[in-house]
Amino acid sequence: MSRPLVILTLLYAAGVWLGSLVTVKFTLLMAISVAALIYALASCFLAWRGNRQAVFMLFLLLGLVMAGLAGEDDPGSLAEYAGRYVTLTGQVSSEPDVRLDKVFYLLETGEIVVGRERRQVTGSVRVQAQEPGRIYSYGDVLQAKGLLVRPEEPGNPGQFDYGKYLERQGIKVILHVREDNDLRKVGTGWRNPVLSAALRIKQNLVQNAGLSLSPSQAAVLNGVVFGIQGMIGREVRETFVVSGLVHILSVSGLHVGLILGGVLVLARLTGMAPGLTAPVASLVIVFYALMTGFQPAVMRATLMALLFLWAHYFGRDRDWPTTLAFAALVILLWKPFYLYHPGFQLSFAATWGILYLGPILADAGTAFCDRFSFPWSRAAAVITAIPLAAQLAAIPLVAWYYNLVSPVSVLANVVAAPLVGLLLFFGIVVAVLGLFWASLAGFVNIATGAVLDLFLLLAGFFQRLPGAVVYTPAPSVPEVAMWYAGLVFAGRFMADQEWRRKVSGYFAARRRVAGFAILIILVLAWGFWAPGSGSELAVHFIDVGQGDCSLVRTPGGKTMLIDTGGWREEFETGSGAGEQVVVPYLRRIGVRKIDxxxxxxxxxxxAAGAAAVVKSFPVALAVVSPAGGTGTAVDDFSSNEIPPAYVSLLREMVGRGITIEAAEAGDNLIFDPAVSVAVLSPGAREVRDKDSSFNNDSIVLSLKYGQKAFLFAGDIEEETQTCLVRQGGELAADVLKVPHHGSRHLLPAFVKEVAPDVAVISVGSRNNFGQPDSGVVALLQEEGAEVYRTDKDGAVTITTDGQKLAVRTGRDS
Structure with missing residues (x-):
């Protein structure tokens, strides 16, 4: 059997995948596995070639067993205390994750105190401390007080499942520490001496690397050299994401390869004995991996580097598929659920692309360049082949996880690679030099700063290029499979002349082959970028926590976004529901503009999420409530009553060329001829007086498509509800977006007038307002409405063909 380790690794990974999908009694699984092990061992001794199936089954079952072990709940688990205020005592088991405004610790707990109950517990907890005054270290024993929570299942389809991400690392709960004095050191536990030394040296190197650099420069340098991303600002990170260079801020194969290459060059220059080179190089890259956190990409690169290094030392053949499989097997044996880690998948996909497609593309490029006589064309073809191969292999996964593709990333990586090498060189030299001669290190860092400025300048240049990034819906599993099958087919077709002759004969002519390839490309492109179509109108009530956000998509492809959510202090910081929930949701479902x-x-x-929305999407028209103003100019909204941040938001919209109109009762919004949208409020003078609240001045919309109607009621309270009931008109609706998050201000007369079949309450879980009010929920149900809540059901999507409604929720499965 050719390359058995590749087959065994794939079977083991399949076992882990199956183990994450099904629940099998652990004792039964162990019994079957032991029996399979005995049979497999006997088979190996008796006749390997005739009993491969037993070994295959063993590795499949081994994956099932390891997945079962990794997913087991420990007795005395912390999860049973979720939702309560507790005091935990535990030891910091890894390097703290320091951010600009917070720090995360991984604690291996030993004791929990809840009220008067004191109990010994086991398990890992992620401790989040806001704006800490002191940073603790690996091995410190801490006492932490705060609210223990279990991350919620994501409410929006396709949303990153943070809870599952942590759970696959053995972490089921998070402790939120609000006050600095609620987290203190009470002792020091046992520390792994090697890891402790690595982290201590790293801390000194990080401090020295920042000598004479600005904080932003130091943050980027530490990202490039050590993979520390927590101190990098949002705008700088966005630059790297759009330009396709964000992977440079995470230690990966590029970094390990450059470190290994540097050691080998240094060993040759110093005349190091060949017998010492491999051990010294191995120690250096393993120590570097320990310092950078042994993330999946680092582990993969380190294991492969060690295997290639020692294979060369012993004069053995180097087979990259076997090496890649060995690295994957070792990582998955240690952490089975790393199979689902984006870093693991992207690292192995990119490496496979480089090793499989890279030589093929390089040969094709040089063959093409040989037809011409351009200087350096052959070298350029080889250099371009590596990032192009990695990009082709990673495209579907990047689109799956991040909903984007960066067409400029190949060129950006070709240009950036030499600068990364320089930054690694300068960063390490300065960091080590600073241990002995700080002033000289600071002087050398002047050169580092110049290289950093050039690096950031180039990243910004590629970010600003037209079409630098294309946002796309996540591809489906069949589309991802088709993509990789297409790459394998294309690689084999280009590299294997005999196989190409057979394929060409099968298709009878090159034109048919080309036509077939073009068809595959068009199918994949359609899957990635095709907009939604059909005769249905869809309304998405997005789960934004304690807030409101609804998206209307018409059969003609037009979009209307009603409110954008917003979290506390989002107006001031610009970070919150808009950036983290609304924009990713819209991109996942293929929205490209807001009409x-x-x-x-x-x-x-x-409204706070609107800043992120207008930054991320073209917006044709913004419709706002005239509360506090009498006209449509932005200056009309500048008053003591209007939040200054809201006025700034409107000014930003004007600066982006967005037309702003104030809506009042009697207006109609015309953006799709198949859909009618009428403004029902505000408009009544008794509501619009100086004592009126912003809630009562909410825009109320009645949307009709065919025989179905939707009523979006903002946050209106009793006064406006009463006015609307008195006026009569178009209140009747099949779907009601319940006003003010289901607060107690909902009037029975208003509900009777609307008479909804479906009522949607947009509300955050564990909110401090007691919403939704239980009496309101009962009222809606008594009036015959089916009630959906975003805190329990997640996002609620309602589609209609104008005759009937279909409802699905983000937590259907």
């Missing part, structure tokens, strides 16, 4: 943006009123939980 109408409606901000029902100026409150943060409805």
């Amino acid at each position: 109408v943006l409606v901000l029902s009123h100026p409150h943060e939980d409805h």
